[in-house]
Amino acid sequence: MKHTISILVENQAGVLARISGLFARRAYNIDSLAVGVTADENVSRITIVADGDDHILEQILKQLNKLIDVIKVRSFSENELLTRELVLIKVNCTPAQRAELISIAKITEAKISDISVNTITLELSDYSNKIKTFEELLRPYGIKEIVRTGTVAIQRGSASLTI
């Protein structure tokens, strides 16, 4: 089962290594990882999507909490969260195909970020499954390159994770 875990950490050198090392040595699987600074520049937020049963999730949360630089840890159920990933896809695109691809971009609310004689680079920010569909739509044209970020997540409604 997939779990989205939000971790607030001290924004210090070595913190990410400690967290990724913990996952590696205790054999927890990371599906996705994203790190960025929060409104407080001394605090970073790490979002990890991890795979495992409830027992493993409980251990992950407890072990993360033991790391000295970890200020707060929480896991969320899917319906509590608004999640986003960002993807950049460079697709083969002959001048004749441009109109088609532009219309796909329009329908999916992707942005045309770059264009060349025979390629087009589309940018989409959405939740994971939407991005998968987007990728499938573009595959027939020949995908040259995909760059995708890890999932970031924020609670729906007025609740927020702060220190």
Add this chain to the structure above:
Amino acid sequence: MTVARAMVECLKAEGVKHVFGYPGAAICPFYDELISSGIEHILVRHEVNSGHAASGYARMTGKAGVCVATSGPGALNLITSIATAYMDSIPIVAITGQVNSDQIGRDVFQEADITGSAEPFVKHSYIVKDPASICDVIKKAFYIAETGRPGPVLIDVPMDVQNMECEFCYPDKVEIRSYKPTTEGNKLQLKRVADAILKADKPVICAGGGVFLSGAEEELRELVHKCNIPVINTMMGLSNIDMSDPLYFGMMGMHGVRSANYAVANCDLLILLGARMGDRAVTALEGLRDTPIIHIDIDPAEIGKNVDVTTPVVGDIKKILTQLISVVQEEKHTEWLNELNAVKNAPADVPGSKPGTLDPRLFIRELNKYLEKDAVIVSDVGSNQIWTVNNIMLTKGRFLTAGGMGTMGYSLPAALGAKKACPDRQVIALCGDGSMQMQFMELATAVQHGIDIKIIVFVNNCLGMVREYQERLYSRAIAVDLDGSPSYEAIAGAYGIKAETVTENSQAEQAIRNMVESDKPYLIQVIVDKEEDSII
């Protein structure tokens, strides 16, 4: 002042009297300041042993032990002892020199990423790049090492930083917003524990190493006597209750005694107290179905990790026991205790020994007669450890071993540390000939620093426990013969340490008497049959 000087001043402010270490170029600025500080430096003969000595020291003082090494190989040699301390939750502060900060990452001479390498085995680590942070770092290091679930903290200081100038200002207290261990037990949970104790007809307490770490030996004794609850130990918990106490039923687990494992298997309430239930102990719990289990520990991550529990209680054991003592009612449990005593007192076979060899169990029982009341026994790892744990009798004494990591070569350096911590107590290291050969360089440390420890080496010319394991699982033993090994009496003699060899049970008493009467280090090598198993 320089950072190096400030480091020494910080140690003084922390009340450090002894440090165990091994110098090298990258830690020289610190050493140069240490020499005139009044802190005694004990020069070990291998860096790994500075960590083990600091561990023995920490376990006897309850304060963090300090070990020091240089950059690169010196620091890397520390890792095994850091990991050993981590597994057993022993507070140590390890200080390492590092290459100059502008050279880090260039693979210069004696450079190793020690904070990176040690990361899985430390509670926390620091690499000091800002000279102004040194006092804060050292204060936090001791605080983190000693509080909550204790453990090792590493401080890596580049050589150029040691030579930089800083202001010395040792903080009075520490505030780490992300580190606030829970010490008070949850009131509602404690009520549940008290109710469960009241309800139980056959309760048993399994007391682990956490009882020492919390300094809760007296509270444990008080609680179990108030309610007449039988107590058993994990290996790390041995001697946290008087072994001659009528409520004590021995060590549980794979290598434990029948009465302890019987108590677990037949109880109707199991209380795990500061025991993380490592796999060697947990074997005793196999087959338990509906027995309610209460787990009391300061580390929430240990609760539910290896054993499913009915009632978790997070907090400091001393505080929790104090709270419990005031709410539980006096009970007798006569029937249950009779049942356990019948198992405990069932006649056990005492195997005899072949001519020219001793029965190690009988030797240890003989040793018991000459132990001072508060003796400190440090056991190594292997058959010698199992013989020791199941035969030693400590009343007010203390038992030390590397229970979690099972690190061979722990006993001698840890005994050195323990003796430095309490010079008035009798300190005896017991090891096998395998473990002895991993540590006998430290005989020099004992001689040089006049540390009066006693050493007993069980010599079976074999890695006994591995042999036993191989014979059981593979029907033959491979690579366990220690042919080519020296006489340990001669080795001790070469260091100027008095030693003798015993080959018959009848010689044991005299040898032990010679040993305990000596006011200098003393070694007895005990010749044991190669086929001697570790099972009782």
